[in-house]
Amino acid sequence: MNSERKAAYALVAPAVFIVAVFVLSPIVQAFINSLYRDTPFSPKTFIGLDNYRTLFSDSVATGTIEFTLIFVIVSTALEILIGLGLALVIHEHFKGRGLVRAAVLIPWAIPTVVAGVMWKYMLNDQYGFVNLVFYGSNVANYVAWLASEWSARMAIIGADVWKTSSFAALLILAGLQSIPEDLYEAARIDGANAVKRFFRITLPLLKPAILLALLFRMMDAFRVFALVYVMTQGAPGGSTNVLQYYGYQKMFPEQQFGYGSAVSVLVFVMIAIVATILIRTVRTRIYES
Amino acid sequence: MRRIVLIAGMLIVGMALFGCGGSDTESGVTSVNLVVWKPNIPAAWDSALAMFHEAHPDIKIVREIGPHSSSQFHDLVAQKLRNQDPSVDAFLMDVIWTPEFAAAGWAMPLDERFPPSEQDKFFDGCIQADVWDGKIYGVPLNIDAGILYYRKDLLDQYGFEPPTTWAAMIDQIDSIQAGENDPNLNGFSGQFRQYEGLICDMLEIVQSNGGRLTEPESPETMEAIAFVRNELIGDAAPEGVLTYSEQESLDLFTSGGAVFHRNWPYAWSVSKESPIAGQVGIARLPSFKDDMSTSTLGGWRFGISRYSKNPDAAWTVVEFFTSPQMQRHFAVNAGRAPARKTLYQDSAVLAANPHFEEMYPVFETATPRPRTPVYPEVSNILQRFLHSALSQDDADLEALAAKAATEMETALGRVQ
Numbered sequence: 001m002n003s004e005r006k007a008a009y010a011l012v013a014p015a016v017f018i019v020a021v022f023v024l025s026p027i028v029q030a031f032i033n034s035l036y037r038d039t040p041f042s043p044k045t046f047i048g049l050d051n052y053r054t055l056f057s058d059s060v061a062t063g064t065i066e067f068t069l070i071f072v073i074v075s076t077a078l079e080i081l082i083g084l085g086l087a088l089v090i091h092e093h094f095k096g097r098g099l100v101r102a103a104v105l106i107p108w109a110i111p112t113v114v115a116g117v118m119w120k121y122m123l124n125d126q127y128g129f130v131n132l133v134f135y136g137s138n139v140a141n142y143v144a145w146l147a148s149e150w151s152a153r154m155a156i157i158g159a160d161v162w163k164t165s166s167f168a169a170l171l172i173l174a175g176l177q178s179i180p181e182d183l184y185e186a187a188r189i190d191g192a193n194a195v196k197r198f199f200r201i202t203l204p205l206l207k208p209a210i211l212l213a214l215l216f217r218m219m220d221a222f223r224v225f226a227l228v229y230v231m232t233q234g235a236p237g238g239s240t241n242v243l244q245y246y247g248y249q250k251m252f253p254e255q256q257f258g259y260g261s262a263v264s265v266l267v268f269v270m271i272a273i274v275a276t277i278l279i280r281t282v283r284t285r286i287y288e289s
Numbered sequence: 290m291r292r293i294v295l296i297a298g299m300l301i302v303g304m305a306l307f308g309c310g311g312s313d314t315e316s317g318v319t320s321v322n323l324v325v326w327k328p329n330i331p332a333a334w335d336s337a338l339a340m341f342h343e344a345h346p347d348i349k350i351v352r353e354i355g356p357h358s359s360s361q362f363h364d365l366v367a368q369k370l371r372n373q374d375p376s377v378d379a380f381l382m383d384v385i386w387t388p389e390f391a392a393a394g395w396a397m398p399l400d401e402r403f404p405p406s407e408q409d410k411f412f413d414g415c416i417q418a419d420v421w422d423g424k425i426y427g428v429p430l431n432i433d434a435g436i437l438y439y440r441k442d443l444l445d446q447y448g449f450e451p452p453t454t455w456a457a458m459i460d461q462i463d464s465i466q467a468g469e470n471d472p473n474l475n476g477f478s479g480q481f482r483q484y485e486g487l488i489c490d491m492l493e494i495v496q497s498n499g500g501r502l503t504e505p506e507s508p509e510t511m512e513a514i515a516f517v518r519n520e521l522i523g524d525a526a527p528e529g530v531l532t533y534s535e536q537e538s539l540d541l542f543t544s545g546g547a548v549f550h551r552n553w554p555y556a557w558s559v560s561k562e563s564p565i566a567g568q569v570g571i572a573r574l575p576s577f578k579d580d581m582s583t584s585t586l587g588g589w590r591f592g593i594s595r596y597s598k599n600p601d602a603a604w605t606v607v608e609f610f611t612s613p614q615m616q617r618h619f620a621v622n623a624g625r626a627p628a629r630k631t632l633y634q635d636s637a638v639l640a641a642n643p644h645f646e647e648m649y650p651v652f653e654t655a656t657p658r659p660r661t662p663v664y665p666e667v668s669n670i671l672q673r674f675l676h677s678a679l680s681q682d683d684a685d686l687e688a689l690a691a692k693a694a695t696e697m698e699t700a701l702g703r704v705q
Contacts, residue, residue, distance in 0.1 A: 039663075039703065040371060040389075040392070040393030040394070040395070040662075041392050041393060041662050041663070041703070041704045042703070042704070059692070060673065060696075124529070124532075124537075125527060125528065125529030125532070126527075126529060126540075126541060126546070139472045139473055140472040142529075143528075144527065144528040144529035144531060144532055146531075146532045147528050147529060147531035147532050147680055148528075148680060148681075149680070149681065232483075233482075233483055233484060234483060234673075235482065235483035235531070235532070235676055235680075236483065236531060236676055236677065236680035236681070237483070237673055237674075237676040237677025237678075237680055237681060237684075238483075238673045238676075238677065239677075249669060252364040252367070252368065253360060253363065253364055253665040253669070254663070254665045254666040254669065255367060255371070255389075255393075255665070256666075
């Protein structure tokens with residue numbers, strides 16, 4: 001090993017050490033734990049993949065996986081679309097743009113738990129703002145939004161979209177700013193209208209930024225916990241339960257450490273798959289352009 | 290390379306320092322770590338601690354305040370005990386935790402310190418709740434039981450006595466609502482959110498029909514659940530009760546939005562300082578059949594950790610906080626119903642809580658929730674089952690009940 005190589009190893013060593021201790025070892029430990037039945041009431045026993053078998057056969061668990069996937073797909077799709085719209089607006093030059101840019105970021109800056117509590121109040125069936133908007137003073141028609149399956153699911157997704165669309169907008173805005181202005185000018189001279197310019201120039205050149213936003217949002221969406229914990233705790237009847245909350249229920253209130261670890265590992269694997277696919281796509285896109 | 294070793298070494302030392310923040314004992318003073326929830330009325334606890342330190346200068350209580358919610362507090366205490374944390378000496382336990390904490394080996398048996406002659410001074414239900422496998426693991430601090438609150442002014446106006454059956458309650462609601470014609474006036478409010486309170490409320494209704502939560506498929510249980518789903522929720526009670534815990538349901542009642550209300554004894558003192566003060570009456574909960582009125586047993590007790598290094602000092606703390614003097618203190622200053630029976634003849638307690646006298650027979654017959662070390666799991670299964678049954682109009686009750694029964698069987702089978 002020459003001295004330069006040695007120095008390089010020495011320089012990355014602290015980072016490798018920290019990643020190994022704080023990232024890798026918990027993941028490995030969680031996987032090992034997931035192979036055991038581990039409760040306070042019986043000796044810890046090795047049960048192989050039994051926890052995973054339960055996870056894919058138990059209807060409560062599969063229902064949870066189903067809603068987690070619905071949540072991830074619907075919320076990220078909406079966030080990217082709304083984020084793109086927001087980014088296009090705040091990219092334009094107009095009076096008070098600074099103010100609008102700041103306003104767009106407010107939901108993202110609010111802590112998730114606070115946002116969850118706020119939405120819970122707004123959706124309350126007695127004094128909720130949402131009911132006031134829809135029904136005014138007609139109290140008899142007020143709806144308990146979090147009490148029935150589909151409106152509760154929509155509420156959770158809606159709160160997440162409200163809160164994180166601006167993050168997607170921020171990433172997409174960065175992409176917009178990297179598109180050279182002369183491309184638009186040339187297109188204008190060639191007679192391309194706004195719609196054509198958007199689909200021929202903006203969108204293709206934004207693809208890396210959009211994919212990046214998609215990557216960040218999807219990874220985050222798989223880890224949704226706080227909104228569910230604050231707004232519904234999985235209610236009604238478990239229809240808004242998500243994997244992270246389900247894992248928490250198993251791990252802490254129910255003290256089933258092995259099974260809870262299996263749930264965590266499943267979330268990790270799902271995120272890893274999505275991330276790998278998206279990162280590969282982002283890379284090829286960037287090389288192409 | 291030496292530098293890396295140095296950095297690694299520093300990290301390890303740093304982590305070790307973080308990990309063991311040992312308890313410091315001053316000369317001659319033993320410290321006792323007491324884990325309690327965030328109290329409703331903090332002043333009552335502060336003065337109680339001051340009284341303790343005055344009486345026992347050789348012991349210093351280090352209080353760790355956990356979350357107010359019972360289930361979140363459970364997670365904190367269970368986590369500490371599971372890790373055999375020596376910094377926990379004594380802790381508060383909810384009435385449903387004893388089997389779990391005993392079977393897991395977290396709580397210390399107290400039979401030698403808390404003999405039957407002393408146990409006899411407490412409500413039998415509280416003592417039974419603290420026994421697991423023939424040993425006692427907790428000393429009761431207070432007792433709770435569900436009761437029916439009603440709007441005395443409205444019932445008087447329409448010439449009704451407090452209802453003894455659920456059917457009578459529905460009839461009274463129908464007449465009062467027809468007469469008042471007020472869209473803001475609901476018939477009933479209670480706790481039907483998907484959480485522990487749902488178990489308490491539903492146990493009362495199911496068992497007042499002769500059913501059992503642990504037998505979801507029995508006809509009596511099904512009938513009672515069908516009643517709540519078809520005649521209470523979305524009808525006599527707003528659909529929103531499916532999202533209410535104690536606070537929200539009490540808010541609806543104290544703001545004049547409901548004729549009847551189910552809650553714990555503490556709601557009495559809250560209602561006294563609300564817009565409906567002076568118009569509130571209390572009664573036993575209704576039932577389906579005569580003499581079947583059921584109230585769920587609640588309340589808190591102190592336990593001592595098996596990993597405590599100072600069990601004797603911890604016992605001194607527990608003994609002090611559960612003494613007649615302190616239960617009187619918490620009854621007078623925090624409205625907590627004492628677990629000791631004689632205090633229900635105490636003039637100071639009754640002066641502050643005149644309703645306790647009427648509630649004594651309710652406390653005496655309060656019904657415990659299912660007793661098992663895997664109670665948190667059983668509770669989650671029942672919460673899911675009951676909340677699905679109550680919130681989904683097209684739910685197949687029988688299929689849901691059969692599923693809940695199987696899930697409970699699996700959970701119970703996990704304990705040896």
